[in-house]
Amino acid sequence: EAGVVQSPRYKIIEKKQPVAFWCNPISGHNTLYWYRQNLGQGPELLIRYENEEAVDDSQLPKDRFSAERLKGVDSTLKIQPAELGDSAVYLCASSLGTGWGQSEAFFGQGTRLTVV
């Protein structure tokens, strides 16, 4: 069974440029998460989807970040314009749901973003 697939694996861009990340969750998983992980720190939640609805985007910097999950499957995360401080690993995860026995989140390998 394929796991969570993210692309690209690495991205280097100049500041003020736009960038987009793509995530394909595990088939049948209703919950999808985007996390940002800075070096030496734990992942920080950016946004959580239940199917196609963003149920928690309180941590998403909405002035420059946007996300979508059309049809409740694949998701994209966009940054426009990127800033130097956005350099991090962006992780996508999915789970069956959020209740007991469903909450195990499976993570992709992440996209390593470097803004120069």
Place this chain on the structure above:
Amino acid sequence: GESVGLHLPTLSVQEGDNSIINCAYSNSASDYFIWYKQESGKGPQFIIDIRSNMDKRQGQRVTVLLNKTVKHLSLQIAATQPGDSAVYFCAEITSGGYNKLIFGAGTRLAVHP
């Protein structure tokens, strides 16, 4: 890939010894906890979970202990192997409309032969 544990506390153990990794969580209303293992250049990987109505749960070579009184979680790894070297994170979920998976600070486990 780059290390994810450059600035994290490190636990160094000898191969074959038992390891205990500790975590303090923040929300007393959290009712579900998960331990994740993250190897360099990879996403976090599920190890074991525990519900708040339990105080202990065992898996293969791993045991999670939960002390709700002091909001403390621990992961015990028996007979630690070189392949266990990674950064370990605890994560908490609070149900009741607030089903957010929140990660705590990690600990880097270094296993020496």
